[in-house]
Amino acid sequence: MANNEKKTTTFLEKIGQIPRFWIYLGLLVILMLPLILRIKAKPRMGMETKMVYDFIDSLPPGSVIMLSFTYGPSARPELEPMALAIMRHAYMRGIRVMGMTLSVEGTGLGLEAMTRVAKEFEEAGYPLTYGEDWVYLGYKTGWAMVIRGIGGDFHETFPRDYYGNDTRKMALTRDIQNYDDIALVIDFASGGSPGSWITYAYQQFDQKVAAGVTAVMGADWQPYIRTGQLVGMLNGMKAAADYEAKTIEMMEKRFGYTPKPYATVGIVSVTWAQIYLIILIIIGNISFFALRRRRRR
Amino acid sequence: MFLSRTLPMILVFVMGIIGFSLYFIPHPAARQFENTLSQWSIAIGSFAIFLAITSLIRRYINNIKRGKDVFYSIVALVALFGMAGLGLFAGIDEKSLFQKIFINVNVPLDATMFSLLAFYVTSAAYRAFRARNVEATLLLVTAVVVILGISTIGDTQVWLRKTAEWIMNVPNLAQKRGILIGVGLGVIATSVKIILGIERNWMGG
Amino acid sequence: MIGLVLSVLLSLNGVEVQARDVPDDQGGAVELRVNFSRPLDISKILIYRVANGDTVSKKVAELDVNGQTKIKYIDKHVKNGVPVQYTLFLISQLGDTLGTVRTQMVEAKPSIFNxxxxxxxxxxxxxxxxxxxxxxxxxxxRELYLRPIAGLIEVDNAIGRATEMGRPILFSPGLSTISDVATIAALNILAYITRKVAAYETRIIVPVYDPIVYTIAQEVVKDAYTAAGRPDLYRAEDVFFLTSRQFAYAAGVSGIMVREKTAANFFMGYFFAESLILAETGASTGAIQIAGTDAVTQLPFFITACDYTLMGEELYAAGAYLAKDPxxxxxxxxxxxxxxxxxxxxxxxxxxxxxxxxxxxxxxxxxxxxxxxxx
Structure with missing residues (x-):
């Protein structure tokens, strides 16, 4: 009996020191499974995400919103599904979308996201017209100066779109003078850019601003929702999945078309990984208490 | 001495006071001046890129000469000149080779580095979250509630979601604001020291 | 009050309209306030503006009333110094014009002080x-007492350990620009560490993210070696620009930590999501790690994976603390x-x-x- 107990204690101690390799391998398997099996979640919208959704939903058809793709490839899996979902929502509500980026890395990613949704609507049988329903302005250097510039004179800041078209001539951008004509700016960011939008667009021009951020940075921007400086926030993969699920459902109902899901699949991996993490923490603590008990003895 | 010490300190003092004052002046002339300053700083900053790239090239060439990390150094140099050359001479539009390399090499590499975070977070949490004392136990319980509450599990367990949101919006936000107030005061103090020329390490000690 | 022109004109009983220059702004804006003192059957207000000397007025807004008794509208397209006048058309639910209200001339002016x-x-x-x-x-x-900061006391020990082991020290000044106080604070600490390193004849590696920070870091290190009386030990290639891409930087620094087997790692300045990658890689090599950042969300990662962490303003205080300048x-x-x-x-x-x-x-x-x- 005593021998047995000693063995158990040793085992409990051991599980508190699982080598990194096995922890990593376990996580890899758990992350991969839902992606391979394409298990989808049916998430329910969180409060901060719903604030953005409701705001867009309340805009009158014909309004213009602006998306800023201020992220690089690393944040793409989290942020791109958010952008896609918001565009789908906007187009279905008859809201027009302008895209731009403050980071060089975001140029190609923004273009890809915008063209993808345009393609989805074409496949669904409701083609969108470039220049009327959507416009991609591309990259503009200067960061805060660009944000301020839009508040002064939009056409001066963006005289041409990504393809070199004159923004004074395109149907969508023709009447946009400054922030007064933009109902909402949503900044998809992996860094500190929402702060610049808040400081320059919101503080100086009363522009409504929302943010879509990676989960790692989410807590940074939460204080700004409480103060009303952000109309809402999409935080990480969970928010992306919430919004995506909602827009996929809307498109299925209206067009009988299902866009390819990204975040609703990704969030299953994330949830499984979170459960795996909690199990590991529990194992670590069982081992810790076993060790402490033995030491006390 | 004048050019390397006195002049920079005078410039910092004058520009520091102007920069501070600009915050309180909404007049368009002040905004215009601020924009001009930003443009200058962008233009001056661009020169630093040349110095930086020179340092990069010098370091890798030295490595190759000394036979240290030769393979990595060659990869770095080829990538640097190759991408710059492609961008300059073959264009950067959607169908260019530059874009293709960016999307198919850069994007996955960057995403891989970012995804390492998941592994590191798991390993760090496993090692660090031990209920050693009351504070650590509190931290542990809070972490578990927040992790579960903001995940899809919180979608069905409303109490868990509400508790997690309360933790994030009340105690978490309160501590964060506390730190931010300290940071804000520290930023002002450091700026004052720099403007008054007491703190000089920024110009090389 | 400067720039405040108030005009009240009643052409319809129960409607009061005020137009004034928006105070404390950069100019170009006029605020209109409409108050209904009694319930009226008004669904919309059309606002037209005419500049002094112009004959044609321009429609600037169409506001929904929806039963509101107070409506505020700011016209942000007014030229500074040009007097303008507004005419408001009150439209009923049926689409008829119930009446018009005209304001007095008002002029938008920029303010000198907010x-x-x-x-x-x-x-x-x-x-x-x-x-x-x-x-x-x-x-x-006058003597001022400062509480000891554990992380800073350990700086000397970390350098000593690296010297004993004959291994280099790594210093990362963060991923922000020179306009960030955290970066300046990091450079202050770098100056102190380099002086110590020079005295102990150890090697310090400084990979930098931002080109401007790179040029300054190089000067700081060079000066510190000179100040310590060992300019001969300064190696220009050890202070270098690595890359301006977040995760490429994380990969690069991680590689250096693993290959060079650094004995002490310092992460000082502003960091983003890469903080844990850096700190965990460093921890896996067994190095002593001291971090310092004012990036609140990254603090938990550093606290978990580093031996000591300077939190928020402690980072700014570090330079002063180490320099011992009263x-x-x-x-x-x-x-x-x-x-x-x-x-x-x-x-x-x-x-x-x-x-x-x-x-x-x-x-x-x-x-x-x-x-x-x-x-």
């Missing part, structure tokens, strides 16, 4: 005065006094917010926000 920021200016000036007072006290030789440490005292003042004020305001209404004290929080907070 009065909303007066309190903020006074607060900052008092704080600066406090800092200068403590600095002058320190200059006169004028620099004096400012920390000033910060503490200001912090105590702010904490007391916050408590007082919270108390007033709770008890005030019960005592019949009514505070206009909007005005408070506008003139005290400056928002």
């Amino acid at each position: 009065k909303r920021k007066t309190f903020l200016l006074l607060a900052v000036l008092s704080y600066i005065a406090l800092l200068i007072y403590f600095m002058s006290q320190a200059r006169r030789g 004028r620099l440490t004096a400012t920390i005292k000033g910060q503490d006094v200001m912090k105590a003042t702010l904490a007391t004020l916050l408590l007082l305001i919270t108390l007033i917010a709770f008890i005030g209404p019960k005592l019949g004290l009514h505070i206009n929080w909007e005005t408070f926000k506008a003139y005290i907070v400056g928002l």
